[in-house]
Amino acid sequence: MGGGGGRGRGGSRTQRRHFRQNRENVWKRPKSDPSSENNPENNGENRGWQPFATQNPAFDEYYKEQGIVTPEEWDGFIEVLRKPLPAAFRINSSSQFCSDIRTQLENDFMISLQAEVSEGGELVPIRPLPWYPENLAWHSNFSRMQLRKNQTLERFHEFLKLENEIGNITRQEAVSMVPPLFLDVRPDHFVLDMCAAPGSKTFQLLEIIHRSTKPGSLPDGLVVANDLDVQRCNLLIHQTKRMCTANLIVTNHEAQHFPGCRLKKSCSTASEIGAEKEPPISQLVFDRVLCDVPCSGDGTLRKAPDIWRKWHVGLGNGVHPLQVQIAMRGLSLLKVGGRMVYSTCSMNPVENEAVIAEILRKCDGSVELVDVSSELPQLVRRPGLKKWKHHRQCNKVRDKGRWLVSHKNVSKYRKSVIVPSMFPSGRRFTEPTDHNGSMEVEEKHENGGNGNVEDALESSDDPATLANEQDEEVSDFPLERCMRIVPHDQNGGAFFIAVFHKRSDLPANQGKPNSLEGELGPRNDEPQVQLQNQSTEDTNGIVASLADGTDETFSEAASEAELIKDELDGDSLELDPSVTCEENVNVLEEAQAPSDKEIDPKKAGGKRKLQTQGKWRGVDPVVFFKDEATINSIKTFYGIDESFPFNGHLVTRNSDANHVKRIYYVSKSVKDVLELNFSVGQQLKITSIGLKMFERQTAREGNLAPCSFRISSEGLPLILPYITKQIVHASPVDFKHLLQYKSIKFADFVDAELGQKASGLMSGCCVIVLRKDGKALSDSIEVDESTIAIGCWKGKSSLSVMVTAIDCQELLERLLMRMETEKGSVEKKDKASNAKEGEEQDVKDMDKNGDEESITLETEG
Numbered sequence: 001m002g003g004g005g006g007r008g009r010g011g012s013r014t015q016r017r018h019f020r021q022n023r024e025n026v027w028k029r030p031k032s033d034p035s036s037e038n039n040p041e042n043n044g045e046n047r048g049w050q051p052f053a054t055q056n057p058a059f060d061e062y063y064k065e066q067g068i069v070t071p072e073e074w075d076g077f078i079e080v081l082r083k084p085l086p087a088a089f090r091i092n093s094s095s096q097f098c099s100d101i102r103t104q105l106e107n108d109f110m111i112s113l114q115a116e117v118s119e120g121g122e123l124v125p126i127r128p129l130p131w132y133p134e135n136l137a138w139h140s141n142f143s144r145m146q147l148r149k150n151q152t153l154e155r156f157h158e159f160l161k162l163e164n165e166i167g168n169i170t171r172q173e174a175v176s177m178v179p180p181l182f183l184d185v186r187p188d189h190f191v192l193d194m195c196a197a198p199g200s201k202t203f204q205l206l207e208i209i210h211r212s213t214k215p216g217s218l219p220d221g222l223v224v225a226n227d228l229d230v231q232r233c234n235l236l237i238h239q240t241k242r243m244c245t246a247n248l249i250v251t252n253h254e255a256q257h258f259p260g261c262r263l264k265k266s267c268s269t270a271s272e273i274g275a276e277k278e279p280p281i282s283q284l285v286f287d288r289v290l291c292d293v294p295c296s297g298d299g300t301l302r303k304a305p306d307i308w309r310k311w312h313v314g315l316g317n318g319v320h321p322l323q324v325q326i327a328m329r330g331l332s333l334l335k336v337g338g339r340m341v342y343s344t345c346s347m348n349p350v351e352n353e354a355v356i357a358e359i360l361r362k363c364d365g366s367v368e369l370v371d372v373s374s375e376l377p378q379l380v381r382r383p384g385l386k387k388w389k390h391h392r393q394c395n396k397v398r399d400k401g402r403w404l405v406s407h408k409n410v411s412k413y414r415k416s417v418i419v420p421s422m423f424p425s426g427r428r429f430t431e432p433t434d435h436n437g438s439m440e441v442e443e444k445h446e447n448g449g450n451g452n453v454e455d456a457l458e459s460s461d462d463p464a465t466l467a468n469e470q471d472e473e474v475s476d477f478p479l480e481r482c483m484r485i486v487p488h489d490q491n492g493g494a495f496f497i498a499v500f501h502k503r504s505d506l507p508a509n510q511g512k513p514n515s516l517e518g519e520l521g522p523r524n525d526e527p528q529v530q531l532q533n534q535s536t537e538d539t540n541g542i543v544a545s546l547a548d549g550t551d552e553t554f555s556e557a558a559s560e561a562e563l564i565k566d567e568l569d570g571d572s573l574e575l576d577p578s579v580t581c582e583e584n585v586n587v588l589e590e591a592q593a594p595s596d597k598e599i600d601p602k603k604a605g606g607k608r609k610l611q612t613q614g615k616w617r618g619v620d621p622v623v624f625f626k627d628e629a630t631i632n633s634i635k636t637f638y639g640i641d642e643s644f645p646f647n648g649h650l651v652t653r654n655s656d657a658n659h660v661k662r663i664y665y666v667s668k669s670v671k672d673v674l675e676l677n678f679s680v681g682q683q684l685k686i687t688s689i690g691l692k693m694f695e696r697q698t699a700r701e702g703n704l705a706p707c708s709f710r711i712s713s714e715g716l717p718l719i720l721p722y723i724t725k726q727i728v729h730a731s732p733v734d735f736k737h738l739l740q741y742k743s744i745k746f747a748d749f750v751d752a753e754l755g756q757k758a759s760g761l762m763s764g765c766c767v768i769v770l771r772k773d774g775k776a777l778s779d780s781i782e783v784d785e786s787t788i789a790i791g792c793w794k795g796k797s798s799l800s801v802m803v804t805a806i807d808c809q810e811l812l813e814r815l816l817m818r819m820e821t822e823k824g825s826v827e828k829k830d831k832a833s834n835a836k837e838g839e840e841q842d843v844k845d846m847d848k849n850g851d852e853e854s855i856t857l858e859t860e861g
Contacts, residue, residue: 054082056308059298067385068347069486080488084143085302088129088174088492089160091136092203092243094210095168096717096785097814102135104817109156116142116152129174131379137177139491166810167242172200173303175485175495178379179292179343180204182372182499187212187219189287190669194255194330196225197232199239201292206243215783216644216721222247222669224286228254230618230687237688244714246667246691251684252619255293256325258333259683260284261676279675284684287338291330293323295344295351299494302487316348320422323355324362331359331367332506339370340500345493347486352496353384353479354422359500360477366506369481370499380489384482384498386475615682620653622674622686627657630709634694637707637762639725651690664690665715691715697764705764711791713803716767721783726764726794728757729771732819738768738792739812743800761794765802768792770815788815 060078063069069077091101105126113125125142128135142150147157163169180201185191185208196202202225209221225240225248227233233252240248253259261284296315301307327342334340342359344351360369373383482498615621625631631646640646648671652660666674666689677684693715697708711719730738731751737744746755758766770788788811791802801808 054301054305054308056311058313059308059311062313063347066347066349068349068382068484069488073488077486077488080491081301083302084145084305085173085493086491087140087142087144087147087160087171088177089138089140089164089169089171090132090177090204091138092168092170093134093136093207094213094243096788097168098136100814100817101163101168104159105138106135109159113153113156116150129177131376132177132181137174139174162806162810162813165242165806167244168810170200170203170239172204173300174490174492175299176200176345176493177204178376178485178495179290179341179497180208181376182497183288183290183341184339185209185221185288187221189221190285191221191223191288191290192258192286192330192333193223193225193290193292194258194326195227195292195294196250197227197229197236199225199236201290202236202240202248203243205290206240206245206248209247210243210245215785215787216718218246218667218718220667220669221287222249222667222673224249224251224284224673226251226253226255226258228252233687241688241714244691244717246665246718247670248688249670249673249684249686250688252616252687253685255291256322256329258329259680260333261673261680261683263676263679279679280672281676284333284673284676285335286333287335289330289334289338289340291327291340291342293326293342293344293355294319295323295346296348297345299345299347299496302493316346316350317418317422320350320355321419323351324358327355327359328362328506331363331500331502334500334502336502336504338502340367340502342498342500344496346496347484347494349385350422352484352498353386353475353482356384356479356482356498357475357477362507364507366504367500367502369478370501371478371481372483372499373481379485381483381485381497382489383480384484384496386477386479616685619685619687621655622689623652623655624648624674625650625652625657625660625663627660630657630660633707634709637726637764638711638719638723640719641722641724644719644722650693661696662692662712663694663709665693665718666690691718693719706762707764710765710793710802711767713791713807716789716791720767720769720787720789723767726761727767727769728754728761730754730768731771732815735768735770735788736812736815736819738790738799738801739803739808739815742808743798745798758794758799759797763794763796766792766794766799768799 064071064074091098091105095101105128110124110126116125126138126140129137129139140147142153147153147160160169160171164171177200183191183205185205187209189209191205191209193202193205202223205223209219209223213219225236227236227250230252233250237250240250251258263279263282296311296319297304298307298311323344327340330340330342342356346352356369360367482496485492485495485497487494631650634640635646645668649666649668651664651666651674652662653664654660670689673684674689677686691714692712694709695712697705697710730749731754733750734744734754737750746759749755749758767789768791772786790811793800793802803811
């Protein structure tokens, strides 16, 4: 699940600590884990490691009562929940090699992996998910651990790793792919992903808006991907940069306080952005909002089995108000007529149906739940619950057997914690103040007690805490329109999804950032989850302070982050080297309370001081690049056609134009948002923006090149149709040799004409395009979806590839595969042609040999 919902300042220390420790998320414990050594099943022996305990009595008791599955299904539900989660992945639908990869899966791996299917398992080793459009998402019968450890699966594992790194596929839990599909995103939509890290759903949204774009063009829409935590934003950037998009903005805000960026009519923009007129948009509102909120994460038990021992009811209770607040903020940022999807990876009705019911109450008819039961018909889902029980459980009070079916049954000491919106009706019940009871609590505190209300409650038998079945509540809202996905229905994880349609503006004072401030304030009487003081949510989960005083975190996002790390087998995530994790904690705090205090550069890794020139400390400023001399030199050197829009589309992250190392390109939609952001005082804290288009030359011969900037690999596909200079075609053989050897002398090319043309280029960056069969080197360049091109460096006597090793490997494999396919097609065609000629000759021979022989041959046939 996406995370980064919201906390106060200093509320993310625990999740950062877990991120730094790179917590392993596998189905075994390390040898030093004491819980393994002291396991009763070990009979006192230290057996190195034991599987995670996959049971929790409190979990069983709670969910048996909630009724998310029938009693008859319970055993099957639990059995599947205790098994490792099968791997799943999605093909990037906007990738140049989308159809190639799909064909490889259908015709190669489905067959070659058949022998490796475990006994009693599924009939096929991998299969497309039947509910995902166009066979673009796949389910594997192998868990992530099996893929890593089984040598016979090595080729498939290497394929997944390589394609994931390139960006052609995304490894993602199957149920996590569902929410974006119900958003009904179109290429011209402005989309907000409120709690976006680790970025799998954001990547999915970008795929959708880019799907129908042609080479050299960009969609009209954009995606704003937000996350609370700086480190998670880095992970989000790492994930989404594989998309190579100019239509993405990554921001770093609490989701429930996401800026509205409303432009006041009196504002002038000329001084901020050098514009002569106001920006084309006056408020940042969205056509679609994905509200994938922080949650307790128990839907990810199969992927993160350590949740079993950490789970307790207080997790869901504590995060409920935050979920309501984030969802209300999302609806307030949604255009009238727009659609918002609310989702969690939790099975708890308090985090799901209860939140949806409270949203509908607050919106008072301005939004409606959409019935999407006819969409994705092959996706097995269950309707939402209209009634549920609520379990009041506390670490310090031994009344776990008590069930509350109405807010009326909540003890007066717990009414600030167990809020009315957690119950189906949402009705609030108030009681006259019991002065004697209050005095007793205060007196106990004064006489040396710990002052906790729960201690007073433990010694009382307040009848209000007892459940009365006659008070059982049922929601009046059509909550059956929500959907709950449970693990045993289609061998996956668990998820909850609700789809909202905004019919009109929200009622006054609803959806504003502080509308739930009272509910989210510090609570001294809440031991499970203290939202402001001691705990924070991970990007998809909630950190809860447990009885032993330690903080625990679990979430889908943490697992997905580790999946990336695991599958790269130690490759770094390229996190921002300018600040350390500890530094980021301070930056996040100081961004909201700037001070004149200087930051010790030693804490920043000794590389450079944190940026202080922009509004947000620790974040490089976003600056429009307007150096006409540099822009004109780039246009002239590469012969870039005037139809390519440069003006206002180039940005940098450095205010000093003389020391700009990278120039980024942004789409028109992102440009409009940037101009609005400047005009409203830079309310958006932007951590990443734009597509890296040009980079300053760093080679030894760079100073001799007429142009000081080269075209980056990420930006090449966009600008390729507009380049008229520094570009040549190469035959498949020479193109393959370039990828293999990385550098080739002009005289060594198989095609002598290519060597001559390459030697005639100006020194510096050039573009080599794979020539299609039958085309001459002098033919004009026609760029389409199948065009393959790479950037190279033209030196004194050779061409050198300026592409990463992994990109070279991928291109080489795709090229060889295509050449083999084409060769096979030609051979097949030749055989068919020869066979046809032979048949025609046989007919002629039969005619010559007379009617009798013809009849004999026909009879034998």
